[in-house]
Amino acid sequence: MKKAKKKKIIYIILAIIILEAAVSVGLNYELQIGRVDGKFVVRNVKSKESIKERIDEEFQSDTIVKIAGRFPVNWNVIKVILAVDLLIILFGFFVYKNVKLIPTKIQIIAEDLYTFFRTIVTDTIGEEKVHFTPYIATIFIFIELCNIIGLIPIPGNMEPTRNLNVTLGLGTMAIVLVHFFAIKEKGLFPYLKEFAEPVFLIAPINIISEFGNLISISFRLFGNILGGAIIILVISNLTRYILLPVGLNMFFGIFIGTIQAFVFTMLVLSYTAVAIK
Amino acid sequence: MEITGVEIIRAAALLGAGICMGFGAIGPGIGEGFVGGKACEGIARAPENSGLLTRTMLVGQAVSESTGIYSLVIALLLIFAV
Numbered sequence: 001m002k003k004a005k006k007k008k009i010i011y012i013i014l015a016i017i018i019l020e021a022a023v024s025v026g027l028n029y030e031l032q033i034g035r036v037d038g039k040f041v042v043r044n045v046k047s048k049e050s051i052k053e054r055i056d057e058e059f060q061s062d063t064i065v066k067i068a069g070r071f072p073v074n075w076n077v078i079k080v081i082l083a084v085d086l087l088i089i090l091f092g093f094f095v096y097k098n099v100k101l102i103p104t105k106i107q108i109i110a111e112d113l114y115t116f117f118r119t120i121v122t123d124t125i126g127e128e129k130v131h132f133t134p135y136i137a138t139i140f141i142f143i144e145l146c147n148i149i150g151l152i153p154i155p156g157n158m159e160p161t162r163n164l165n166v167t168l169g170l171g172t173m174a175i176v177l178v179h180f181f182a183i184k185e186k187g188l189f190p191y192l193k194e195f196a197e198p199v200f201l202i203a204p205i206n207i208i209s210e211f212g213n214l215i216s217i218s219f220r221l222f223g224n225i226l227g228g229a230i231i232i233l234v235i236s237n238l239t240r241y242i243l244l245p246v247g248l249n250m251f252f253g254i255f256i257g258t259i260q261a262f263v264f265t266m267l268v269l270s271y272t273a274v275a276i277k
Numbered sequence: 278m279e280i281t282g283v284e285i286i287r288a289a290a291l292l293g294a295g296i297c298m299g300f301g302a303i304g305p306g307i308g309e310g311f312v313g314g315k316a317c318e319g320i321a322r323a324p325e326n327s328g329l330l331t332r333t334m335l336v337g338q339a340v341s342e343s344t345g346i347y348s349l350v351i352a353l354l355l356i357f358a359v
Binding site: 219 | 280329333335336339342343346347349350357
């Protein structure tokens, strides 16, 4: 009985998808349902803005606002980042306000996250470097929230990681901190000596490879999130925004977002581990 | 209708973007599949290490994905900057 019901639902979904594919005539059209001139119509009409303009919108065009008349910021991105920051601060505040021996629900989440990252850090860097845990966990929570905040359907609410400036900033912060920790751990001269490791001639290549790390770590996050957004836009446009975009948003928003946040964190951790060992 | 030089350049850029993305996706595809398969073998052999293996697999896949991301960047540059 239950199995038959499930099969029925799957058939209905398949039928809807096939119907969508049949009624969609092109990328630059959209479905019109409703009363026009007293008649009920379901038809494809040419949309007001073409698909190219919509894809251009996905790139988060800059709206420069000057703070205090001097510092230009991109308000489209900054407002979402501030919202994410506010969420993190509120989370920390509510966890810290009542820490109990018998944990509440929110405390269990925080403890689980912290324990997970402490295990990873102690596995990768070592038991005596456990003080790296807050830094690593904060990177993960921030990027994760940035990736999944785009699921909330408010106009203009886009993932901040879709903007290259944000991911380049995060990558630069991580790489600079890696070198800072390396100097702190080894001293300046042994650190500089490592660049000329097998032979002195190879030093420029080593320096360029550090920039390669920065480029690859930030472009990976940016490319995954932006690529997902464009795929969601194009496929939703083809299926006239019926049913399929929900699954696509789940996949690209939650699954890919979490994986990429975790990968960014793990790569920062491995760079740090290589640098300070 | 006469085809001008600008249009030829535009067409070449779009064609280049498609070729770049298509060939650039071959390497990461093979590499990620290889990493995933090996991780499956490892987990089948030692199920108690599955957490560590999954983590290592994800990082390895991310690193082998780099070239695909580079080709995506080149394709975006060709489409929107040329």
